Amino acid sequence: MGLLSNRIEREELQPGDHIYAWRNAYIYAHHGIYCGDGKVIHFTRGRNEELGTGTFLDSLTSSSRPGPTSTTCEICGTNADSQGVLLSCLDCFLLGCPLYRFEYGTSFTTFVVKARGGTCTTASSDPSELVLHRAYYLLNNGFGCYHIFHNNCEDFAIYCKTGLLVTERNGIGRSGQAISFLGAPLSAVVSTPLRFLMVNPLGLVAVTAGIYSFSRYAADIGVRSDVAKVDVEDLAVNLGWQRS
Template sequence: MDTWIKMGMGVLSNKISRDELKPGDHIYSWRQAYIYAHHGIYAGEGKVIHFTRGAGQEIGTGTVLDRFILSSSPAHPEDNPCQQCGDQSRLDGVMCSCIDCFLSGGDLYLFEYNVSPVFFLAKARGGTCTLAHSDSPEDVLHRASFLLENGFGGYNIFKNNCEDFAIYCKTGLLVITSISVGRSGQAASFIAAASAIASSPLRFLTTSFSGLAVVVSGMYCVSRYVSDIGVRRDVAKVPVERLVAHSGVEKSDIATNVAQEE
């Protein structure tokens, strides 16, 4: 019974307390009234390694999201910076912040790995869990620390965002195909929702609103599922040293080369 209760609570929320944190955990916190979440890797001792755009660099996706998605860099009044982190509001790329700056007043959530397909689909909102397996905490922290020193490339909301960074640190997986969305469940959910809406001509297959709702929700779930990093076949495990050594090359090209060598 306790197991089922925990599973039910997990479907509703992944919220955890700071006392439950372990080094190597993939954590996130919702921003802008739950429009999107900011992700990072807990490094221990109250520190989080995360990937973000700096303030003033938010615009540029070319979509309506530019009106809502702001920088996730830690923000404090200029005359009162964080005593641990200093003023990081203008920084971008991979950075290390205290957990208070990372959360920016939000709640703490744990991103879950190796979930079942049923659990995954029950979490209607993307960017909270994956079917993929996580590597050991040692491997996760090695990747995160290495990228903290060497960078993770340019920020791209659909192909190289904070969730992509955290998932790569946890799994070492990169997407091979350059035309598809990255590893991010948030981006995949956005694309899935847009695809489901764009497929509204399927309304002609049903005459009722409930029937249309079933068709659209079914398409949304299928699209989310096949886009998950734990299901996709267009991925390859890439050592972080190799990723950094070819920093000027598209990540998809690096993953393709690794896949061809295997």
């Protein structure tokens, strides 16, 4: 994979890979775990519904998304209404979009250069056998309720790869692209007062970019202090889905 792009060919896939595909003109990416034989385990609230928040804001974004189709895939049984943790064929997961592989164990420099969130992390991946064990366990037991900021498809894939769980329940999840969505406006707000102190507009751009990059790095699952390694069998209890 290149420094700026994580795009790969299907022939390069290995079981346990964390893969993703950009949707809606690169607005967001849908993530999953490749489990071999052309199949992917992924977490969704329905095709074209991953940006949903469960609030009135959904009506504002739904008009810009293509309408779902009710066709059921003859290979994997997936359709537009399928939701939760699913086992789908690679074609249904990609929906005609290019294939990308999420990077683990990246250096600080590489992390910052890849300015778009949801493409890499400094955290290390566990062995593929453990990654697949988590993915299949969650396929049978679920991953809770989908939430774009706290519990989305990228959160699912990152947990499968690392076993890391955010212990602060009111905090943002593991998703890098969710952090980017929140970090970009925060950077603009923080840097706006500085425009009165800077004559050169390029300086303001540099400051804004720096604040954005720092906020992304500080919230990365690999450097956060509010995370813990949690066995997948104990995940439901730790997230409050069921009592111990």
